[in-house]
Amino acid sequence: MKKFDKIYVEITNICNLNCPFCIDTNRKKEFMSLDNFEVVISKIKNYTNLIALHIKGEPLIHPKLKHILDVCFDNNILVNITTNGILLNENIQLLSNSKSVRQINLSMHSINKSIQEDSNKIFKAVKKIHFINSNIIVSYRLWNLENIKENNNNIEILKLIGKEYNIKDIINRSQNEKFIKLDEKVFLNQDVKFDWPDLILDKISDKGKCYRIKKSYWNFGKWRCCTLLFR
Numbered sequence: 122m123k124k125f126d127k128i129y130v131e132i133t134n135i136c137n138l139n140c141p142f143c144i145d146t147n148r149k150k151e152f153m154s155l156d157n158f159e160v161v162i163s164k165i166k167n168y169t170n171l172i173a174l175h176i177k178g179e180p181l182i183h184p185k186l187k188h189i190l191d192v193c194f195d196n197n198i199l200v201n202i203t204t205n206g207i208l209l210n211e212n213i214q215l216l217s218n219s220k221s222v223r224q225i226n227l228s229m230h231s232i233n234k235s236i237q238e239d240s241n242k243i244f245k246a247v248k249k250i251h252f253i254n255s256n257i258i259v260s261y262r263l264w265n266l267e268n269i270k271e272n273n274n275n276i277e278i279l280k281l282i283g284k285e286y287n288i289k290d291i292i293n294r295s296q297n298e299k300f301i302k303l304d305e306k307v308f309l310n311q312d313v314k315f316d317w318p319d320l321i322l323d324k325i326s327d328k329g330k331c332y333r334i335k336k337s338y339w340n341f342g343k344w345r346c347c348t349l350l351f352r
């Protein structure tokens with residue numbers, strides 16, 4: 122049994138969206154090099170079997186994503202990818218054929234324009250991914266639960282998800298169930314709005330466990346692996 126269920130590795134802080142709830146950062150915008158990624162993996166592989174390619178930034182825009190997934194496979198590490206879904210269609214083959222991809226998390230709360238069009242594109246891409254590789258877990262995430270009644274975007278997205286997966290009472294169920302199974306290996310995952318951790322804050326979160334990020338984060342040059350776990 123390895124020490125951590127999962128370690129988050131930020132391979133880029135660049136994003137193709139600009140969500141209003143996302144924090145600004147003063148860090149230089151860049152992609153982690155493949156060399157640095159290999160160093161990170163060599164240092165964490167004895168501590169976990171699973172990494173999440175996301176903190177800030179959109180992992181699907183990383184130009185070396187295929188190589189990154191290959192490095193993970195070569196080191197027996199599985200990968201969860203969290204994406205806003207904008208580039209899911211362009212990455213169907215890559216994600217479906219990668220032997221390291223375990224789960225794709227789709228941040229549906231990031232969609233705020235062309236909701237129907239963008240959601241339908243994501244649904245179609247998910248079907249194609251599962252046609253090629255039915256083992257990949259897909260999680261549609263709506264992480265702004267506290268506003269569900271006032272948030273028209275959420276209601277629209279929930280209705281679209283319900284229609285797509287034939288869940289007729291999805292709006293009612295979403296009030297009481299954080300996790301709803303939509304299909305084989307497909308889930309809806311709701312949670313309250315995520316507050317980004319920040320080193321200037323004394324209090325980071327009431328949830329999860331803080332593994333003393335302020336003092337003991339591992340520093341790999343400019344990049345770091347966050348040891349703050351949210352469950």
Ligand code: SF4
Pocket residue numbers: 136137138139140142143144176177178179205228231
């Ligand atoms: S998709 Fe994620 S990383 Fe990109 S702007 Fe939105 S919240 Fe930030």
